[in-house]
Amino acid sequence: MAYKMPTQKYSGKILEVNVGSDLKLGGESVLPFYSFDGDIGNKPAIGMEIWDIFPESWPAGVLDVFKEVADEPVKWAKHCVEKYNPDFICIKFEGASPDGLNKSVEECAEVAKRLAENVSVPLVIAGCPNNEKNAKLFTKIAESLPNKNYVFLSAVESNYKEVAAAVGLAYGNVVAAESSVDLNLAKQLNILITQLGVKPDKMVMNPGCAAVGYGFEYAVTTMDRIRLAALEQNDATLQMPMILPVSFESWKVKESVVSEEEIPEWGPQEERGIAMEISTAVGVLAAGANAVILRHPRSVEVVRNFITEMTE
Amino acid sequence: MALNGMQIYKLLPRKNCKECGFPTCLAFAMKLAQGGTEAEKCPYMSDEAKAQLAEATAPPMKTVKFGANDTEYTLGGETVLFRHEKTFVNRPRFAIMFSDIMAQEEIEKKINNINTINYTRINEEMYVEIAAFRCESQDKDKFISLIKKVTESCPKVVPMIITESPEIAEAAVGICADKGPILFGANEQNYEAMADLAKENKLLLGVTADGKENLYTLVQKLQNTGYKELLLDAGSRNLKGAFDDMVNIRRTALLSGDRTFGYPAVAFVCDMSQDKMMQLACASLFIEKYASIIVLSDMDYSMALPLFALRQNIFTDPQRPMRIEQGIYKVGSADEESPLLVTVDFALTYFIVSGEVERSKVPSWILIPDAGGYSVLTAWAAGKFNAKSIAKAVKEFEVENKVKTRELIIPGKVAVLKSDIEDELPGWKVTVGTEEAAALPNFLKKYKAKEAAS
Numbered sequence A: 001m002a003y004k005m006p007t008q009k010y011s012g013k014i015l016e017v018n019v020g021s022d023l024k025l026g027g028e029s030v031l032p033f034y035s036f037d038g039d040i041g042n043k044p045a046i047g048m049e050i051w052d053i054f055p056e057s058w059p060a061g062v063l064d065v066f067k068e069v070a071d072e073p074v075k076w077a078k079h080c081v082e083k084y085n086p087d088f089i090c091i092k093f094e095g096a097s098p099d100g101l102n103k104s105v106e107e108c109a110e111v112a113k114r115l116a117e118n119v120s121v122p123l124v125i126a127g128c129p130n131n132e133k134n135a136k137l138f139t140k141i142a143e144s145l146p147n148k149n150y151v152f153l154s155a156v157e158s159n160y161k162e163v164a165a166a167v168g169l170a171y172g173n174v175v176a177a178e179s180s181v182d183l184n185l186a187k188q189l190n191i192l193i194t195q196l197g198v199k200p201d202k203m204v205m206n207p208g209c210a211a212v213g214y215g216f217e218y219a220v221t222t223m224d225r226i227r228l229a230a231l232e233q234n235d236a237t238l239q240m241p242m243i244l245p246v247s248f249e250s251w252k253v254k255e256s257v258v259s260e261e262e263i264p265e266w267g268p269q270e271e272r273g274i275a276m277e278i279s280t281a282v283g284v285l286a287a288g289a290n291a292v293i294l295r296h297p298r299s300v301e302v303v304r305n306f307i308t309e310m311t312e
Numbered sequence B: 001m002a003l004n005g006m007q008i009y010k011l012l013p014r015k016n017c018k019e020c021g022f023p024t025c026l027a028f029a030m031k032l033a034q035g036g037t038e039a040e041k042c043p044y045m046s047d048e049a050k051a052q053l054a055e056a057t058a059p060p061m062k063t064v065k066f067g068a069n070d071t072e073y074t075l076g077g078e079t080v081l082f083r084h085e086k087t088f089v090n091r092p093r094f095a096i097m098f099s100d101i102m103a104q105e106e107i108e109k110k111i112n113n114i115n116t117i118n119y120t121r122i123n124e125e126m127y128v129e130i131a132a133f134r135c136e137s138q139d140k141d142k143f144i145s146l147i148k149k150v151t152e153s154c155p156k157v158v159p160m161i162i163t164e165s166p167e168i169a170e171a172a173v174g175i176c177a178d179k180g181p182i183l184f185g186a187n188e189q190n191y192e193a194m195a196d197l198a199k200e201n202k203l204l205l206g207v208t209a210d211g212k213e214n215l216y217t218l219v220q221k222l223q224n225t226g227y228k229e230l231l232l233d234a235g236s237r238n239l240k241g242a243f244d245d246m247v248n249i250r251r252t253a254l255l256s257g258d259r260t261f262g263y264p265a266v267a268f269v270c271d272m273s274q275d276k277m278m279q280l281a282c283a284s285l286f287i288e289k290y291a292s293i294i295v296l297s298d299m300d301y302s303m304a305l306p307l308f309a310l311r312q313n314i315f316t317d318p319q320r321p322m323r324i325e326q327g328i329y330k331v332g333s334a335d336e337e338s339p340l341l342v343t344v345d346f347a348l349t350y351f352i353v354s355g356e357v358e359r360s361k362v363p364s365w366i367l368i369p370d371a372g373g374y375s376v377l378t379a380w381a382a383g384k385f386n387a388k389s390i391a392k393a394v395k396e397f398e399v400e401n402k403v404k405t406r407e408l409i410i411p412g413k414v415a416v417l418k419s420d421i422e423d424e425l426p427g428w429k430v431t432v433g434t435e436e437a438a439a440l441p442n443f444l445k446k447y448k449a450k451e452a453a454s
């Protein structure tokens, strides 16, 4: 008997979503990287994370790389784009946090505008830990950057009405729907946002991220289930591309923050942070992420190589 | 392929003697087909029929073993393609590649790395399980002395002997048979001799061919020799090709139910890139997608930490929550003056926190209330970790009789609970701890010093 390779053909397909003017996410009709089954759609994209304020809290392993440029977001973003060629820049408005500098939304929108004018790649706008503030922040930024197809990270259960109305409806940008590691919650939030009138191809989702070793299996399983529902059951409420802010999680955990003096046998801190970031990124890409957000240039390089080898 | 009741009936002695506990052979056959009884219950079945039945009722992917005694490992036996469908059962094992034409310093460096990586994460010991030896010199003595050197320096590793020469293989097996090595290199030309050697020594046999089609025919030939303790390699040495091999070998077994590919597979990540971080990326992929042995050029802590953590996560049984019993736990020689911390009953969180408290060398108490078995923020968001559940635990476990302190250190992520808890527990003071447990050693040392000063 000769070998017969099994294939899995699906009725569903992930939506193709435009970000900025020419970055496309999604479009696949098979499981992630299953090019032997069919069309894998657009290559997963890589974004680099920057902050609106100097990222004091970043561990040395990654802060040292950017400390010369990190005092000014436009300088920082241009540095990243010119040197490391990411597909997009993710600007996180940590300075807007009411528990921190509590910068005004106008001031933040100014920064976003200057970035948009000076940076050649699309932007992903991420908020601070306060969802209420984010609603106001996203509204203001979307208003000052209308119809840009920028992604706003994120609309959550408690603020989706305001965020979706401003970002997705009034000002023509892309809404990222963020839920907490559960297929049904992801589905529910997508439905609520589309019921407000946001078109599914103006949406992406973040179904919840974690670093490897820290409840990561729940993140992977949620993504697996979302992809299978989208492809196998052709569930239109779960066919949006997924974006995962890997760096938000991977640089927080012990492996990335403990210094070499504290645990000498673990070796250089920078290497460990990079390794946690790469492993987490590959872990979510293999589960269906269409875009990942990273911090360290070395991670960007390796994950890009990985994606190239898997898709070409 | 699975047999139905009638097909099984034809294999039975048809005596209708009832000794199996069923009224007729047919009734027994029907039950057997549903998996409701065991073939052994019929004392009159021929060995041949038993073998046929065993074959027909075997799981789609074989479970195989390698190693010996304390370092014996199980591979394969998977029944699902996604962990949420049931669970993944046998985690992949990591190998480091050595070659007999490698420079001495390189060999020493790898030996040193293997011996350095040794730590416990959530109750699991983490270390490199396998040393792979590729015979490239074609010089038997050189090869043997390499295996000797490494296995003597790294007592825990199981050798994986990689050669296509049955003669060299036999010599290599000769010096380490007691360690239950993996024998890798059965191919189109040598498979009979290699199978004999594997059979004689009861070894896991690695089968290699150029492409899935060739591998498929080769495995059939090997199965016909009667030896079925196999490990598969369809020959791809680039990332994309190897991914195709891993996914399709697994799917052939589980989706097509074709047991020719119902064996674990090996990924030679060491040949896919020279860059260690790229090897880390490849290995991360193959943990999720279906390799059972992952061969790396080398491993240091920066690679080990994410790889072992990822593997531990992916191979956690989703049906069995990792929960820890509620109560008050002592870390180190805590006495009634020691600090008191509170965390949740999620095993992952508990082990991380208790590990950090141990590292601080400040003897302490850890209180575990009923938090639904969730992580700190999950439990808080689900309403299970709050002032009420914490106060309840303080009473239930008679904390006030066990410690003199009336100060409770809470996780930084739930700082908002401070005043609620103080309201709920009159006479107590709540101190907000760090957000991440990694900062606990410093925190506790300072905390202790401040206490001593006052």
Ligand code: B12
Pocket (backbone or CB within 6 Å): A179, A180, A181, A182, A185, A208, A209, A210, A211, A214, A215, A216, A218, A219, A249, B341, B342, B343, B344, B346, B348, B349, B352, B353, B373, B374, B375, B376, B377, B378, B379, B380, B381, B382, B409, B410, B411, B412, B413, B433, B434, B435, B436, B437, B438, B440
């Ligand atoms: C895995 C996970 C789940 C799993 C649960 C697994 C489990 N057994 O806990 C599942 C999928 C079931 C789940 C469910 C929910 N989840 Co959840 N989940 C996560 C996820 C991805 C990882 C959590 C984890 O395992 N962390 C690792 C452990 C080790 O961290 P930890 O317990 O916090 O411990 C650390 C520190 O707190 C510290 N520490 C711990 N104890 C102590 C003690 C002291 C004294 C000190 C100083 C420090 C300290 O040390 C540890 C290491 O640094 C996070 C997102 C994320 N990336 O964190 C969301 C997250 C925690 N979940 C969230 C939510 C909302 C939920 C749900 C309520 C959603 C819903 N509406 O249903 C449900 C609740 C369950 C239910 N329905 O009843 C939110 C919480 C949001 C918030 N800030 O309130 C998060 C943050 C996701 C998000 N961004 O929205 N979740």
Ligand code: SF4
Pocket (backbone or CB within 6 Å): B012, B013, B014, B015, B016, B017, B018, B019, B020, B021, B022, B023, B024, B025, B028, B041, B042, B043, B044, B045
């Ligand atoms: S014991 Fe065997 S032979 Fe006797 S009835 Fe049962 S199946 Fe038939």
